[in-house]
Amino acid sequence: MALEIDKIEGAVVVSAEGQMNSGNASAIEIDLLAQVDKGERRVVLDLSLLSYISSAGLRVVLLLAKRLKQVDGKLVLCGLQPKVLEVFEISGFLGILTVAASRGEALLLLR
Incomplete structure (x- = not known):
């Protein structure tokens, strides 16, 4: 699992590559929540x-969304591949998270 963190148009853009699972979730959580702490x-x-x-x-995604909400921030997910999208659908998370088709659309939603 690799995370790439960039600052684009005043927003932090975190690109996740690979698999997000129990073996790496705690490390990812630390990295993501550190952005909010900064x-x-x-x-x-x-x-x-x-x-x-x-x-x-x-x-981890839910914790990040909750932490951002506590500080009047906002999280937008984008680029969900079909298998990943299905997991979000089944879990019911699509009803509580903001999802955009592309990175550009996500950045527009944060303006």
Whole structure:
């Protein structure tokens, strides 16, 4: 699992590549929540290169969304591949998270 973190148009864009599972979820959680602790309030989570997400990975995404909400921030997910999208659908998370088709659309939603 690799995370690439960039600052684009005043937002933090985190690109996740590989699999987000119980073996790496805690390290990913630390990296993502550190962004909020540094004062970031607008976050795009680009999952276009994510091939798999487990319940542990879903928990990390939910924790990030909750932490951002607590500080009046916003999270937008983008680029969900069909298998990953299906996991978000089954879990019911699509009803509580903001999802965009592309990184550009996600950045527009954060303006």
